[in-house]
Amino acid sequence: MVSDWIRPRLTLLRSLLTSYAFFAALGVVLGVALAPVAWDVAARPAGTVAVVPLEGSIDGESTAAVSTMLRTAREDASVKAVVIVVNSGGGTAAASEELYIQTRRTAAEKPVVASVDAVAASGAYYAIAPSDYIYAKPSSIVGSIGVLATRPTPVEPNDVIATTGPNKLLGADEREFYYLLESMRRAFVGAVFQQRGDVITLTPAELSEARIYSGAEGLENGLVDGIGDRDAAIDRAATLAGMTRYEVRTLRVEDETVRFVARATYLASDAPNKELVPGSYFVGEESATPVFLMLPIEFVAGDSAVSDSPPSSTDPDTEAPTPVNATVAATPTASDGSVSWRSVSDGSVSQREVTDAE
């Protein structure tokens, strides 16, 4: 009885197993089952373009944030190219140099393209100089290649503070101080020429005049490589990385307050927490120790003639809040906020979409 039931089915099985049609159908079923996987794999982008925003005045906090983002972009194997979107007038000298070295390091490993938003002046231009390509818009501002510092007011010899050397209180006498500043200028100008000397048409002396240039002028004199917006920068970065299909991710550090000194940059920014600070944030109301800046600010510090005559003694009546103790910006105090990833749609990006998606 069992054999009566089994035998026809065995016969069916045998005929199936010897039938090409059956196996063809089996193949189709298998293929259809695996097709979605293949679909996904084929649609996968070849890599990611990471967008790193460099905005606000460059101080310890912003430097730590941007350095973290650049390091993340370097170490993530899926990131194949980096776009730095700049909207900054610069900041302290050492912090700007830190960012320059970070960008240089990144550009040595992956293509880096910069896109200038409103302003990339002074320290901010320093930070993007190692880029493979710099985009700006005709009204963007670049340039201001130079260093400024609050000049030390002579306070030695006095009867109040005893020191063991003539330069202990101020760091340098007047002439030495200028030489110090000059060596910083040479480092700055030298670095810009090292990175872009083959395209810049200005001489080092002309660049040292520390003028600002519009994006259109920058294109003429070689400070800028092309006129374009963020998307142009992203496309070029992808092209340099050899990608036609790519994903764009904008990095942002959580809970970062972005500080701006220049109103133009403040207005152009879409940072969630932004703040306009006065120039005194960098120089203090009355700072005796020098602060070295790469930042084109209208400078106010007590009562000093802009000349080479020895400055008059400081006005003792001015109420002085704690001076900014930033002789040379120390290693950025790490507010190592976590770097958050926000994925946007394939191939295109809008910064606004990113913040809304939060």
Place this chain on the structure above:
Amino acid sequence: MPSEDWVEGAVKRLLLALGVALVVVLASAISSFVVTAPPQRDALELPEYDRQSVGVEPLQAVGSVEVDPAVGTGSGVVVVDDEHGNSVDRAEVGPLVRALALVGHDVVYFEDGTFEEALDGASAYVVVDPSSEYDSGELAVLQRFTDRGGHLLIVGEPDRRQVSATLFGATVSTDESAVTTVAAQYGIGFGTQYLYDLEENDGNYRHVVATPVGDGFDGTERVTLYTATTVDSQRGTPVLRTVPTTRLSNSDEQRSYTVALVDGNVMAVADASFFTAGRHNVADNERFVASMVEFLVSGQAVTFDTDDDGGDADETPDGDGGADDSGTDNGGASGDDEGAAGDGETQPESKPPDSATS
């Protein structure tokens, strides 16, 4: 009955299994170690920050002002203007005054009293960066002074900005050197723009380098000036000109500019900072300062008789009385009558064409 062979066999099989498992685990660990090794990164080289690119060799400040003792008479009075808001505190004119004292000259400050009384008996008059102009009466006295062999040194400065912080924000005002009338009386004009040089300087673009012109400057190669302007005159002889890479602020020409000249009994210098204490012996400054002192001590001692209205330097008053102050002066050519050594300096002008300035 399980034989010992069976146990031995089982143990061998077990050990084999463990051995294979161990090999697989080790292989996994090793390949994981190898696969997750960080990519080889060369140390980042930064040739743009090499010492020779960035280091600056400062000009040395050594030496002191040594006046040729053969010049002048070894005694005399030099009057320094302190009545027109001048920059003549001890640090500002110290080296000059000290050098004058060392060759036996008295230095007197004109602070009050009449101008004529102050100049009576003096052989030289020094005006440094006044902030108020001379009136016509003073100009006439000065004209008589130089006509009679007195030597005049006019030191001017470019326009400078005073930046001060007030309750309502920063105020900027302009400091001008009020040398216009004094200089114009002698056909000399000072500029208001400052000179700068980004290619050859003493550590800063405003610290320009100049070289002496003419005889008598052996061994003086480089004089450094600190925020200087230009000085020109039709008849005068330039004695100090900047290097050819100098520019004038807000203009486009790059050339050599005159910063000091001599016209008879008048010497004009376009910077008040380079002979101040601390700058007076940078590079070869001390030699040029010595030549300025030599100019001062080689003037003729001038007397103003009490009823003098245009007489000459003779003992006998001229019958010229009645000529008003603004009239032409025709009695100035008799400096030879003095028994003074008057070594090597040019004779006083006989008849300056435009003495009637105001």
